Amino acid sequence: MDTQVIIVGAGPVGLTFAIDLGASLGYRAWLAEVRPEIGDDTPSGAAARAHLAEVANVEQRKSNEMIGAELGYRYVDSPIIDNVPGGPQHDLRAYLPTAWPGARLPHMWLCARG
Incomplete structure (x- = not known):
């Protein structure tokens, strides 16, 4: 059975939890990366938004298609x-x-x- 887990704001606890899910239980875990510059009107903000759109496009299709x-x-x-x-x-x-x-x-x- 393919179950997807999304962990937002990993930190040490979330990262450990994700590793345990993958290693011991065989779940696929995706760590959401928070980028503070995502709302900035800068090239760095534009790159962060483009990266988010690319990842969301791939990951959302897995649950919607x-x-x-x-x-x-x-x-x-x-x-x-x-x-x-x-x-x-x-x-x-x-x-x-x-x-x-x-x-x-x-x-x-x-x-x-x-």
Whole structure:
């Protein structure tokens, strides 16, 4: 399971916590870097804002572009669906159409002519 953790204002405690999350529990931790010059109308402030925009663009996409979570889920424990062992791996970021019991049926929309 891929769980994301964001630690803002690390300091010694936050940094230690992030290291422990990554090393002992296998979580991916992202340390948010605070740059005081980010609001300044200077080249340094502009560079800090550009860096923030670049990082946010990459990191936000990881949580907002999850078509596998939207379309690829399946019911694995239900009184009306046969619980067949195995099945496709659930990937939150990719959708693989499947007819496996409990999965959404693959389909597509057709436009009416005329």
